[in-house]
Amino acid sequence: MPTQTSNAAFADPAAPRSSKPAHVIKSDAEAIATAQHLASRFAADAARRDRDRSLPHEELDAASNAGLWAMTVPEAYGGAQVSYVTVGRVFAILAAADPSIAQIQQNHNSAVFWLWKTGTEQQRAFFLGEILRGARFGNANVDVGGRRPAGSAMTIAADDGGFRLSGRKIYSTGALFADYVSTIGQDAQGRRVVAIVPTGHPGMKIVDDWESFGQKTTASGTVIFDNVWVPALNVLPIYRSYEEWPQNAISQISHVGIDAGIARGAIDATVAFIRQRDADSAQSTAALGADPYVIYQLGELKTRLHAAEAMMDRAGHAIDGCLAAPSEDTIAEASIAVAEAKALTTEIAIEASNKLFELAGTRSTHPSFNLDRYWRNARVHTLHDAARWKYAAVGNFYLNGERPPTSGQT
Known part of the structure; x- marks a missing residue:
């Protein structure tokens, strides 16, 4: 049986973290700028990490030490309490560079919300303080x-x-x-x-x-x-977070951002590959950048991506509105807005990562480029909460006035 002394090892407010305290982000703008800075660093070696399955320990340390893992900590506990519009955008920025790094943070954000909305004052003070100092939460759910x-x-x-x-x-x-x-x-x-x-x-x-x-x-x-x-x-x-707050929407807006980021990464990779291919090709080889059908389909992909990103922002605003005035109606509205965004980001992530090869050509399939990682990441990540559930929930809400469930798939 544990002793009182051993209990203190779990959560002792007097026990400092062994590592240097993390930077504390102060605003939405700083969170976005920090994500962009980190993403440029993470993207440089993303293909190698995927190919070798090299786990991103140093990259995660950089992200949490920069304060990005504490961006949703409430202002009352020293955090920036960024909007959920910003949360979606940050996840999209990171996922465009390396979607594994973005996904690793996803459940941590849910833990921050659980602590904020269901924790006692003692629990919030200790654990949110730990997160501000750089602690990371993983899940086993x-x-x-x-x-x-x-x-x-x-x-x-x-x-x-x-x-x-x-x-x-x-x-x-x-x-x-x-x-x-x-x-x-x-x-x-x-x-x-x-x-x-x-x-x-x-x-x-x-x-x-x-x-x-x-x-x-x-x-x-x-x-x-x-x-x-x-x-x-x-x-x-x-359970209180699911009954009284938009927990499903909070959890899933990060997934929306990850899928949007995968799509953006795939489209950017397609454009970069075509430009480089055209620059390297002999004059006898037709330039893909001059192919009207390639131009058309890239325009279509970009338009659909921008539509999905706009729906992601809309979903973030719905969550923020719900947190300001929680009720059964605003929880349902936030959940439906996130469901709509998730359906669209799922589709553009799969389409963009598949079209990459159709538009860039046979050479793009060479394993040295590892461009198939975009499709593999999109295919696996979009299996979180299938889009078919999203469309069914949306249709039932608008046709029959049926609120989505507060737990499980929406």
């Missing part, structure tokens, strides 16, 4: 065998003044790079709760067994919890 209606088959049970849990989780994006791993389970009443477990705690094992052909460096592997005990400070009643 999906049970082996898939999600359950209540969110998890794993029980997080009260025990000895804290909570105890055991279970096996998959698709644990970010856990391998995290300071804290959040894992969803259910309490004695079957409600969705989350336990926050510090990395390295006995009983938690993180396994790097992610083997997908896309998003290869997210390390979205397995986390095993074997009779893990955490103090009460480390458990949040996140």
Whole structure:
């Protein structure tokens, strides 16, 4: 049984982080500028990281040390509390450079929101303070065998003044790079709760067994919890976030940004390849840049991308409006706006990454360019919350006035 001394190792406000505190971003404009600066750095080696499955430890340190992982921390706790328009744009900027790096941060943003809206004052002060200093949260939310209606088959049970849990989780994006791993389970009443477990705690094992052909460096592997005990400070009643706030929309706006970024990256890569191909080609080879059908289709791709990005911004505004005046109606409106944006960004990510080869030609398929990473990343990432669910929810909302569910797929 843990002693009181061992409890303090989990969340002791007096215990400083071992690393130098991160920079604190102060505004939306600074968050965007920081993302752009980091993206230019991350893009330079993205193809090699994907090819070699070289995990982005240094890149993630750069992002969290620059304050980007704390951009949504509320102003009351020292953060910038950027708008969700900015959140979508930041994820899109990062994903255009390296979508694995963007996805690794996605669940962390949900943890910030859970802490803000469902944490006690003590929990908010400690954990949000940790995040401001540079701490990263990873997730271990999906049970082996898939999600359950209540969110998890794993029980997080009260025990000895804290909570105890055991279970096996998959698709644990970010856990391998995290300071804290959040894992969803259910309490004695079957409600969705989350336990926050510090990395390295006995009983938690993180396994790097992610083997997908896309998003290869997210390390979205397995986390095993074997009779893990955490103090009460480390458990949040996140069911409240789904009941009272637009949690689904908060979680999914990051996915919207990632898909938009993949699409932009693929289109930019197509343009760059065609220009370089034309510059390198002999005069006898027809210039793709003069092909009217190539020009037409690139124009079409750009237009659809801009439409999807505009819908992403619209969804961000809907979330911001809901946070300012939460109600069943504004939660539904935010969820539907994000669903519409997600459907469009899914489609343009797949289309743009596929059209890259059709427009750039056979040479673009050579493995030295590794341009297929755009399609592989798009195909894998867009499987999060299939677009068919989005269109069905949108249609049901506008035709029948049916609000989307507050948990599960929208």
